[in-house]
Amino acid sequence: MEKPSPFTCTVLPWDTQFFGRRLARLSITTPTPPEWNAVADGCRAQNIEGLYFACPPENADLVRFAETQGFGLMDIRLELVRPLNSPVEAMPDNGVRLRQAQTSDLPALQALARSSHRNTRFFRDSHFPVTHCEKLYETWITKSVNNASGVVWVAGEVGQPVAYCTGERQADDIGRIGLLAVAAEQRRLGFGRQLVLQTLAWFQQQGLKRASVVTQGGGVPAQRLYQQCGFVTAAVALWYHKWFCDER
Secondary structure, three states: OOOOOOOEEEEOOOHHHHHHHHHEEEEEOOOOOOHHHHHHHHHHHHHOEEEEEEOOOOOHHHEEEEEEEEOOEEEEEEEEEEOOOOOOOOOOOOOOOEOOOOHHHHHHHHHHHHHHOOOOOOHOOOOOOOOHHHHHHHHHHHHHOOOOOOOEEEEEOOOOOOOOOEEEOOOEEEEEEEEEEEOHHOOOEEEEEHHHHHHHHHHHOOOOOOOEEEEOOOOHHHHHHHOOOEEEEEEEEEEEEEEEHHHO
């Protein structure tokens, strides 16, 4: 009987098409590192240029494997969760009305998306042009506004939103917050907390039982915000990127 492979390299069609480079994700299915030559040969056979690897930080052997094989650390991925079986905290009243995004809000939302989210792994990796990274988040917010099964809450007048939070049903009982951004000149006014609480209330209205969000290890203000809204850390991973084109 053939022994199961200790790893898989899964090509990512959306990332590949968007960035114009053949990208894949490495999944290691055992607690011990695989033979690197086998991983590299498999990637080259699929013409993979770039490889993502979400490494469990508690596994020192896999961390050493990534760092000795030319992977670069790009981000720390934090997933936070909270149950929705109790009432969501009442939103603070600062005189700002939240509302669901409209199509007429898109130009302002796209501009805000392009200037936000710059502490993510895509912006940190010099192999990705900045313009492509900006376009990535512009595309994300556009799809969120047009997503019939999700919601985008915003603060600000119609056509002039200054903050947003996206939410969608991830599974039968889970809602996920995708993007949260507040314009630089509007920060520290409570918009972020209001938007998160409003999104959690929307999840409850949809009958969902849990909420989750992924944020960056270096984003302490965002972590504090989510913790204040009842989230706790559920999982941590180290995002590594490996580029085979650097070896040529």
